[in-house]
Amino acid sequence: MGADQPEPATVRVLIVDDEQLVRAGLRMILDAAPDITIVGEAADGAEAVELTSSVGPDIVLLDIRMPGTDGLTAAERLATLPAPPRVVLLTTFDLDEYVHRGLRAGAVGFLLKDTPPRDLVDAVRTIHAGNAMLAPSVTRRMLHHFSSHADGSAPAERRLATLSDRERDVLLAVARGRSNAEAARELGMREPTVKAHVSRILAKLELTNRVQAAILAHDAGWV
Known part of the structure; x- marks a missing residue:
């Protein structure tokens, strides 16, 4: 890298999973990226919240199903911290019934544990840049699954009625998984x-x- 180019920002990641083998695999993949640093590992949600307060990760990769304090409870607690990290839920299933609650608790997306290594690294970078993980087909399926089983379309539509026409256009782009740059191109x-x-x-x-x-x-039936 040339002397006039700044070093890329290092992404600080905390890995949370009750299985040591899973933690080791995630660490091996992410440690290989020059701009990602693993700042800690935790085996349950309570330990994750405690470690987050002490090491200050940018991103917490958080397993949903763990004994003791599960990932959903941990996500809710992490959201209340003075400087909450960006939480990404890890799951074995692409339609986990608990993911919806986790997203509503403030998580910015979720990944399957068998996500290919390159995609995992790209996902961490994307989330650190301020984007949510809405583009992968698995996330779209999850959103459609829950919206199709929800009966709250009328309340959702009433909330969205406060938006201007341009804000509605932007929200629709977001709901379709567009990044800010993609939405800008589509909307001119x-x-x-x-x-x-x-x-x-x-x-x-x-x-x-x-x-x-x-x-x-999605709950309002826009997508």
């Missing part, structure tokens, strides 16, 4: 403008991240 807008719209959407809807906004759009 500048990327900073899309980012500003997303911030206003979250504030109006009293949500904490774009995954929750996408779920609300």
